[in-house]
Amino acid sequence: MKSGRWLLWGALLLLTAALLSVLVFLAAEYELSRDQAQLEEDVATVAGDIRSALLRNVQTLQSLHSVAPSPNAWNAPASELLQTHREMMRLEWRDAALQPLSVRVSPFTPGVFDFLGREQAQPEVVQACEAARRASGPAYSASYFWPMRDGKGLELIEMCLPVAFAGKPQGMLVVTYALSGILTELINRDLMRGRGLSFNEADGTRLAIFSAIPANRRNLRAQTVLDLPGHTLILQLESPRRARGLFPNVLTAVVGLLSLALLVVLFLLGRDIRRRQRAEQDLANALAFRKAMEDSLVTGLRARDMSGRITYVNPAFCQMVGRRADELIGSGPPAPWWPPELVDEYQHRQEVRLAGRYFPREGFESVFQRPDGTRFPVLIIEAPLIDAQGEQTGYMSAILDLTEQRRIEDLNRATFERLQATARLATVGEMASLISHELNQPLAAIASYASGMLNVLRDPGVGSLSPEDQRHAIERIAEQAERAGRVIKSVADFVRRRDTEREAVPPASLIDSIYPLVALQAKKQGVRLQIDIDPNCPPVLCDRTMIEQVLLNLTRNGIQAMPMGDPPAGSGLRVLGIRVARASPEPALSPGRAGPAWVSFAVTDHGQGLSPEVAQRLFTPYFTTKADGMGLGLSLCRTVVEQHGGALTHQPAEPRGTTFRFSLPVTPI
Known part of the structure; x- marks a missing residue:
């Protein structure tokens, strides 16, 4: 197994050496072609930069004339323009006959036209301006050599641009460029490091040079045409060749065979390495997984x-x-x-x-x-x-x-014991609150009847009662006392959550039972009772005492919602309405029931109504808007109604006030 692996490694090394020898030759040729392609791309980039810069100069000249339409106003910005554009040698504003109106000379080359007068270049100016007039745009003349003192000279080119103001022709702007200045100022100099750049004629004669490299037949050259309106220049870029000598031609078949043999060896070696790596990786993963699991x-x-x-x-x-x-x-x-x-x-x-x-x-x-x-x-x-x-x-x-487990068990045991004690105390407190709340009305009635009887007995001259009336008053006291006992029993059953004994009770009987107490309180508040009972209402199945307490709470709240003076006595709104009628079952509470199987009880007052904040918390235990209230009445009423299968709701009444409504099931036949 090991000897076979060493043979594979030896074959791999030999094939790799042969392949590298071939790749050296191919890489040299590839580098040469890549350098040539890069050089051609760079010369095209330089030509594009020059073309774009010249176009920007044209736009600058147009904007210059638009802000300075007169020669006097034109001189200062023209001089400033020459200071920022070194490629411009001279800037002239000429009229339609090409006579100078204003002339500005670059401060960097002030003596260009000292040796020969400017008129010697008039043919090139005329040529450019005629081409610009025909094209209605910028035009360039052919480049020409301009001699200077001490045997020096520059290759110049003229650009002529028609200008107008307010739609009227204003003559021509003539710009004299130096080709060497164009190469110096309008290119990216970073591209020229170690390279030569020049403007050439078609026969190879150099017109202007930016940089030069030693002449060598191995230098790489790339040329491109710089098309300008009216004239064309040839831009040449030279770069030293990086390739070091030439190799003999290599047959493609040799490279293919060597590559194929290398791939086979690599495949065999890679398969063996993959097997080992897979086994090692699986083992490492298993160890890491076990270590992480055990540590966590x-x-x-x-x-x-x-x-x-x-x-x-x-x-x-x-x-x-x-x-x-x-x-x-x-x-x-x-x-x-x-x-x-x-x-x-x-x-x-x-x-x-x-x-x-x-x-x-x-x-x-x-x-x-x-x-x-x-x-x-x-x-x-x-x-x-x-x-x-x-x-x-x-x-x-x-x-x-097990330390934490034991602690939690002890804590749960102690918590459970405290909860049991708390639940017993809460039940006792709830029962006491319910009894004190629900006994107020029957005890108040007993006190009222007893006070009346005592007043008659103490002062017979104030008013006389017949034995029948006295018996009736004592019966009322007995009824309310019995009612107080039933309340205590019902509240106790309610707190213990036991099933109360329900009976079939006519709705009118429920109203008649509470009428004396409601009428007494309504008379004190100056409120008129308006009772409307549908004679066709069937008996309802309910706990009589608890439903009577619900009706008493709702009617008492309705009367208290209409204090003396609100609403005014003459408005006709000081009325407490009690309406009993047949109703359809509520779908949310009685799904599947069909037909009128419920009786609806509605108590309507004409007080100020309920604000949104009060309406939202109305049924919350211990929430009350009364100074002496306990906040248990409506909460208990809703609980009692829901235990009977109904729901206690409220809605605004017209023209003002609130209607409380609940439903009770009809006694099944």
Whole structure:
């Protein structure tokens, strides 16, 4: 296996050396073609830069004339323009006959036309301006050589631009460019490092040079045509050749065969490497997964050999017993975490368990001790440790710290006991609140009847009552006392959430039972009662006492919502309406029921109504808008109605006030 791998490696090295030799030649040719392509791209970029710069100059001249339409105003900005554009040698404003109106000369080359007069270049100016007049745009003349003093000279070119103001022709702007200035000022000089750039004629004669490199037949050259309106220039870029010599031609077949042989060897070698890497990666992943899993566990893990010595512990176990891994690995019984007085017991238990090799599935509880003397309960679950050959090499233990579990159990036990006591106190408080709230009305009625009787007995001259009236008053007192007893019983059953005894009660009987109390309170407040009971209403199935209390609460709230003076006595709104009629079942509460199987009770007052804030919290326990209210009435009313299967709702009344409505089920036939 190893010899075969070495042969593959040797073949790979030989093929790689041969392939590299071929690739050197191909790389040299590729570098040459790439350099030539890059050079051609760069010369095209330089030509584009020059063309764009010249176009920007034309736009600048047009804007210059638009802001300075007169020669006097034109002189200052023209001079400023020449200071920022060194490629311009001279700037002239000529009339339609090409006579100068204003002339500005570049401050950088003031003596260009000192040796020969400007009139010597008149043919080129005329040529450019005639072409510009025909094209109605900028035009360039042919380049020409202009001699200077001391045997020097420049290659110049004229550009003529027609100008107009307010739609009227204003003559021509003539710009004299130096080709060397164009190369110097209008190109990206970073591209010219180590290269030569020049303007050439078609026969290769150089007109202007920006930079030059030593002449060499190995230099790379690239040319492009710079098309200007009226004239064309040839731009040439030279660069030294980077290739170092030439290699003989190499047949494509040799490269193909070498590449194919290399691919085969690489495939065979790669397959072997992939197998090994896959096996190593799987092993590394398994080890990393096991390590991450063991390190993340809160359960302590401990491995021991057949003699009971520790061979492995995870971080959770070390943290549990308060010792480092290097202190634990290799140690045997007695363990350092055993309490001193329990060492003999634990030693005997371990010997018995390991000798019989019996490990209960549910584990066993024990007590460990940390170095600081702290003791804590643990649950130990052990199992045999089997190696890859299926032989037992030791024992694996999982240890759970039960300290938190014991604490939570004690806390839950104490919390449950407190909740039971609190629930009993809450029930007692709720019953007391309900009884005190619901007994107010029958006790108030008893007190009222008793006060009337006492007034008659104390002062017979004030008014006389017949025996029948006296008997009637005493019967009313007895009824209200009996009613108070029923209230106490119903409230107690309600608080205990027991099923109350329901009976078939005619709706009119419910109204008649509360009428004396409602009428008495309405008379005191100056409110007129308006009762409308549908004679066709069937009996309802309800707890009579609790429903009477609901009606009493709603009517009392309605009367209190209309205090004296609001609404005014003459408005006709000081009326409390009680309406009883048949109603259809509410779909949300009685799905599937069809037909008029419910009776609706509505209590309407004409008070100020409910604000949105009050309406939102109206049925919240202990929420009240009254100074002496307890906030339990409407909450209890809704609970009672919902226990009967209905719902207590409210809505605005017209023209003002509020209507409270609830439904009770009809007694089944």
